[in-house]
Amino acid sequence: MHALRIDDEDEPRVLVVDDDEDNRSLLLDELEFIGCRGIAVANGEEALAELGRSDIDVVLLDVMMPGMDGFEVLRSLRADPTRRMLPVVMISALSDLVNVVRCIELGADDYLPKPFDPVLLKARISSSMQKKRWRDQEAMYLARMERQLAEIERERARADALLDVVLPTAALRELKMTGAIAPRRYENVAVLFADIVDFTRYTETHPAEEVVANLDRLIVACEWALAQEGLEKIKTIGDGVVATGNLSQRHRDPVMAAVRAGQAMIAAAVENPAGWRMRIGISFGSVIGGVVGRSKFSFDAWGDTVNVAARLSGLGSESAVFLCPDAWSRVAARATAERMDGVALKGKGQMDVYRIGEIRAS
Structure with missing residues (x-):
């Protein structure tokens, strides 16, 4: 290879912009001599x-x-x-250094004095090509970083969306602010358990696709009913739904909200293609709330109030909303109920239970 040829894997493409035809011809010859592919134009408009x-x-x-x-x-x-x-690279006579300096200030990378020297031309082209490679590599790196950051943001948004489903609003806010969710005891909480009557028997006699489709339709309707009343769904357990009022979000009337939501959930079960019956258990008291697990953690609530609501949701075989005495005392002036004396609840002994009738007009 000739000593003056550009040492580059690809043939550099050089645009010559000069209104002097002789200069253009000379530069094209010199560029070819050093291994470049030259393209010549006579003015700025043609250059752009x-x-x-x-x-x-x-x-x-x-x-x-x-x-x-x-x-x-x-x-x-x-x-x-x-x-x-x-x-x-600016082309200029040695006597025109004022304009060359001005061009450098405007962002030109270098200048090539007239008359043209092949050695200097090769040096300017080689230097410019090296700068271009560095800039191209930098641009590729920055573009890759931007794509990676965008993907990180998308993953973070997906994680936030998933956590928003798993965690109550206040718990999610605490997790984002502190990196953890501290367990705590919550007072004056309404706990709602909902259970589909004879769901297991239904699953044994219907196709899996139909079971899941109808269950999904009902759970979505239950979530909507809970949200309308300002309650938070804690979790879904098989065919059951667990929700709370006044746990992580303040609620002035959580028991009545749970009663209204329960009645709406029963109506949604009846209207479902499966025609299900749903039992609702509502209790009122203190609970402990927190996050357990690491690989698939979830927010949960524990305590006697939770257990009572779960037991109430298992009473009878018809659609109904059942309240414990503490829950009933919160709505007694605004609703009718059938009192069921001394109902045996597993782990609790006997308890008076109230089966809600109608909500009185306020």
Whole structure:
């Protein structure tokens, strides 16, 4: 290989912009001699047009030209986000260093004095190509980083959306602020358990797709009913739903809200294609709330109030809303109920239970 040829895997593409035909011809010859592919234009307008349709590595740009001069071309390139990093070497006579300095200040990378020296031309092209490679690598790195950051943000959004489903609003807020959710005791909490009557028997006599589709339809309706009353679903257990009022979000009337939500859930079960019956158990008192597990953690609630609601949801075989005495005392003036004396509840002994009738008009 000739000693003056550019040591580059690809043939550098160089755009020559000069209004002097002799200069253009001379530079094209010199570029070919050092292993570059030259493209020549006579003015600034042609230069921008050529840059718009060709993949150029370096621009050799004359300063003084009629029409759009070198300054205007340079300003246009540096103002274009897609071409602002393109290496530009100004062509100027040694006596015109004032304009060369001005071009450097405007963003030109280097200058090539007239008359042209092949050794210096090769040095300028090689230097410009190295700068271009560095800039291209930097641009690729930044683009890759931006894609990775965007993917991280998408993953974070998906994680937040999942946590928003798993955790109560206040617990999610605490997790984001502190990185943990401290277990605590909550007072004056309404706990609602909902259970589908004879669900297991239904699953044994119907196709899996139908079972899941109908269950999903009912759970979505239950979630909507709970949200309408300002209650929070804690979890789904098989065919059952567990929700609370006044646990992580303040609620002025959680028991009545649970009664209304329970009645709406019963109506949704009846209207479901499966025509299910649903029993609702509602208790009122203190609970402990927190997060357990690591691989598939979830927020949960524990305590006697939770156990009582679960036991109430298992009473009878018909659709009904059952309340413990403490829950009933919160709504007794605003609803009718059938009192069921001394009902045996597993783990609790006997308890008076109230089966809700109607909610009185306020």
